[in-house]
Amino acid sequence: MSKLTELAACVEAGNVNEVVGLTQAALDEGNAPLDVLNGGLVEPINVLGEKFRLGQIYVPELLVASKAMKKGVEIVKPLLVSGAADAAGKAIFATVAGDMHDIGKNLVVLLLESAGFEVIDLGMDVEPEDIVEAIQENEDVDILGMSAMLTTTMYAMQDTIEAIEEAGLRDKVKIMIGGAPVNQVFADQIGADGYSANAPLAVELAKKLMQEKNK
Amino acid sequence: MNVNMRPSFRGQGVSFLTREEMEQIHSCTLDILNDVGLEVQHKEAREKLKEAGCRVEKKRVYFPPTIVEWAINAAPSRILLYDRDGNFSMDVSGRNAYYGVGSAEPNIIDPFTGENRLCNEEDNKNCVKVADAMPYIDYMMSQCQVYDHPKTSYEHEYAAMIRYSSKPQVVITADLESTKNVVEMASVVRGSLDKLVQKPLFILYCEPTSPFVCTKESVEKVMYMAETGLPVLYAPIPMNGATGPITCAGSIIQANAECLAGLIIAEVTKPGAPFLYGAIITNMDLKSLQPTYASPETMMESLAMSEIGRELYRLPTWGTAGCTSSKLADEQAVLEGTQYITLAGFSGANVIHDVGYTQFGLAHSNELVVMMNDVIGRVRRLFDSINMSPDYLAMDDMKEVGPKGHFLGQDSTLRKNADHWESDLEDRNEYDRWLALGGKTMGQRANERVKDIIENGKLNSLPEELDAQIVAILDRIDAAEKETMK
Numbered sequence: 001m002s003k004l005t006e007l008a009a010c011v012e013a014g015n016v017n018e019v020v021g022l023t024q025a026a027l028d029e030g031n032a033p034l035d036v037l038n039g040g041l042v043e044p045i046n047v048l049g050e051k052f053r054l055g056q057i058y059v060p061e062l063l064v065a066s067k068a069m070k071k072g073v074e075i076v077k078p079l080l081v082s083g084a085a086d087a088a089g090k091a092i093f094a095t096v097a098g099d100m101h102d103i104g105k106n107l108v109v110l111l112l113e114s115a116g117f118e119v120i121d122l123g124m125d126v127e128p129e130d131i132v133e134a135i136q137e138n139e140d141v142d143i144l145g146m147s148a149m150l151t152t153t154m155y156a157m158q159d160t161i162e163a164i165e166e167a168g169l170r171d172k173v174k175i176m177i178g179g180a181p182v183n184q185v186f187a188d189q190i191g192a193d194g195y196s197a198n199a200p201l202a203v204e205l206a207k208k209l210m211q212e213k214n215k
Numbered sequence: 216m217n218v219n220m221r222p223s224f225r226g227q228g229v230s231f232l233t234r235e236e237m238e239q240i241h242s243c244t245l246d247i248l249n250d251v252g253l254e255v256q257h258k259e260a261r262e263k264l265k266e267a268g269c270r271v272e273k274k275r276v277y278f279p280p281t282i283v284e285w286a287i288n289a290a291p292s293r294i295l296l297y298d299r300d301g302n303f304s305m306d307v308s309g310r311n312a313y314y315g316v317g318s319a320e321p322n323i324i325d326p327f328t329g330e331n332r333l334c335n336e337e338d339n340k341n342c343v344k345v346a347d348a349m350p351y352i353d354y355m356m357s358q359c360q361v362y363d364h365p366k367t368s369y370e371h372e373y374a375a376m377i378r379y380s381s382k383p384q385v386v387i388t389a390d391l392e393s394t395k396n397v398v399e400m401a402s403v404v405r406g407s408l409d410k411l412v413q414k415p416l417f418i419l420y421c422e423p424t425s426p427f428v429c430t431k432e433s434v435e436k437v438m439y440m441a442e443t444g445l446p447v448l449y450a451p452i453p454m455n456g457a458t459g460p461i462t463c464a465g466s467i468i469q470a471n472a473e474c475l476a477g478l479i480i481a482e483v484t485k486p487g488a489p490f491l492y493g494a495i496i497t498n499m500d501l502k503s504l505q506p507t508y509a510s511p512e513t514m515m516e517s518l519a520m521s522e523i524g525r526e527l528y529r530l531p532t533w534g535t536a537g538c539t540s541s542k543l544a545d546e547q548a549v550l551e552g553t554q555y556i557t558l559a560g561f562s563g564a565n566v567i568h569d570v571g572y573t574q575f576g577l578a579h580s581n582e583l584v585v586m587m588n589d590v591i592g593r594v595r596r597l598f599d600s601i602n603m604s605p606d607y608l609a610m611d612d613m614k615e616v617g618p619k620g621h622f623l624g625q626d627s628t629l630r631k632n633a634d635h636w637e638s639d640l641e642d643r644n645e646y647d648r649w650l651a652l653g654g655k656t657m658g659q660r661a662n663e664r665v666k667d668i669i670e671n672g673k674l675n676s677l678p679e680e681l682d683a684q685i686v687a688i689l690d691r692i693d694a695a696e697k698e699t700m701k
């Protein structure tokens with residue numbers, strides 16, 4: 001087995017301890033850093049991401065493998081020409097004001113990160129003005145993701161979108177929303193750019209929004 | 216005051232921890248409370264806790280064992296609840312098992328169309344009507360979230376309970392303000408706040424945020440109830456693998472620490488504050504990412520909590536049962552609901568909630584309520600256990616009948632047949648008669664029952680003049696809602 005294949009298998013199996021050594025070995029074997037990144041580190045995560053979406057594996061398998069991937073990326077990154085290991089996109093995530101449910105949001109964030117997105121997580125119970133401020137502070141942000149689990153807090157998403165409009169920032173970010181009580185109809189109603197029902201679909205949605213944004 | 220319970224509210228024999236194991240959980244919990252502590256997002260509470268002897272660093276509070284054990288002893292071991300008319304209704308203590316519906320589901324499975332859709336005010340009323348008609352549902356709990364009232368949904372849920380049912384309640388509220396609104400409505404019906412404190416009509420539902428956070432809103436509610444002298448519960452919902460450790464024992468220790476933190480806050484606010492102890496501990500399905508709600512692990516963990524509450528702490532306890540992760544009231548729902556109701560009853564949890572909770576809490580099913588009502592009836596009958604009094608030994612009957620006879624004409628058969636459990640939902644007909652009656656499944660009969668109650672049942676309404684006062688309060692709250700929604 002080539003060291004590159006071994007690395008991919010190691011990431012897929014989530015062997016966090018062996019990743020560093022194997023990444024180095026794959027480079028020493030003469031593989032180009034970009035090939036090590038894509039073939040040895042990113043590809044196995046894509047495979048697991050797909051398996052998770054299809055309900056074939058459990059989420060910790062994906063999350064532990066992502067941890068392993070990140071260790072390898074740290075080694076490869078300095079060797080790449082700048083831009084080659086750039087994030088798939090940059091997002092800000094928050095559970096909206098008044099809402100203390102954050103596990104769903106956390107899971108979406110974790111899956112986005114393993115799909116190569118950079119995510120700034122503002123936590124839960126985040127007021128509209130704090131979200132506006134975060135967008136202002138992060139010039140290069142592409143996406144805002146908001147989560148609400150209560151029928152009593154979902155309207156805070158609307159308030160937030162209005163605050164973003166008032167601040168003149170609406171064109172800067174694509175907005176995606178999610179959480180049990182919200183749906184596509186609600187997303188359209190409040191002027192969000194997308195809704196998805198679960199974390200794997202949220203990753204697809206984020207990718208789609210990135211394409212729209214980069215058009 | 217008559218608190219002599221009929222024995223059929225009590226069963227025993229189900230237990231998931233030995234006394235020694237409970238002691239071990241307790242000692243691990245003391246360690247966690249002292250070492251990890253909790254984030255308490257309420258300034259005044261932190262000050263009170265500090266005064267009582269807790270170590271406070273910024274928002275983090277560390278609870279020394281002496282304070283934990285002081286609070287456990289300070290809380291009463293019994294809560295009595297009275298119905299809408301002021302009659303004694305529930306003795307929440309020991310092994311008495313009471314069942315209630317619940318809770319706060321955003322969707323309903325429409326009994327007329329089968330559609331899974333958002334709840335409205337009409338559903339809210341109909342759910343109360345159905346649950347009120349169920350003889351074995353002992354108390355009400357907030358059921359349908361009223362989608363049309365995003366800010367005041369909980370007040371609408373409460374108003375429906377108090378207007379259309381006389382059963383005592385467990386109440387969910389959004390925050391301190393909505394808690395006060397609910398207390399106001401209940402006080403109107405009792406006659407005054409003092410009378411409500413003397414004869415509580417409801418227990419307030421509050422919860423920490425696992426892992427290890429007492430949110431401001433939840434602490435405010437606990438402190439308000441304690442100050443007022445009304446009963447409150449503080450039940451964590453750690454999900455194994457996500458917001459709690461993956462193991463049952465680990466999540467029990469965490470939940471115990473979180474629940475006791477609520478107890479301590481209540482007792483330092485006012486020593487002797489009535490507090491209901493317990494938790495829902497449920498593993499997350501790590502494929503769908505949803506809480507399982509009725510897995511075997513969920514049942515063991517959550518019922519172990521009520522055991523600890525009763526056996527070790529002598530506190531009244533919270534419980535869960537009659538709920539399901541299934542998407543509708545199908546075979547899986549009945550399987551999960553039945554097993555949980557039976558185990559919860561026999562393990563001796565006191566205030567067992569969530570009958571009818573479908574889709575791990577995202578939808579309500581009235582059909583499930585009706586079927587689970589039947590299961591509770593069966594469980595109550597099982598609680599009777601075997602009557603060993605002399606005339607139940609039936610010695611005379613056997614001597615009289617002897618070999619080759621029969622017992623059909625015995626006087627005892629005529630009289631004691633009434634002891635036996637019978638249901639108007641289950642079918643015991645022979646095949647042809649069952650077929651002639653339409654050849655229906657139990658689910659179909661439950662659905663017919665629900666529709667019949669909704670269409671033809673009589674509302675158990677409040678006297679007109681009290682009802683008008685509740686409506687006036689609700690109108691005032693709605694007007695304020697409109698103001699803030701502008």
Ligand code: B12
Nearest residue numbers: 099100101102103104147150151177178179198199319321
């Ligand atoms: C765990 C839980 C809690 C925990 C939350 C802990 C935490 N750290 O998050 C605690 C105990 C704190 C809690 C509190 C309350 N809860 Co709660 N809670 C739940 C429960 C059981 C599970 C939620 C969960 O974590 N699910 C697992 C995650 C993974 O799923 P998810 O959040 O849906 O996320 C997925 C998708 O929605 C999507 N998604 C999520 N966010 C986003 C964002 C974007 C951008 C996208 C694209 C996708 C996306 O992807 C996720 C992964 O697949 C639900 C019932 C349920 N089954 O949903 C009730 C539930 C949401 N809670 C409810 C209630 C009533 C409350 C309280 C009001 C009760 C009270 N008064 O004390 C409080 C409110 C506190 C507050 N102000 O927020 C109701 C809500 C009813 C309603 N519609 O308003 C529910 C439905 C249960 C019920 N029937 O009672 N709760």
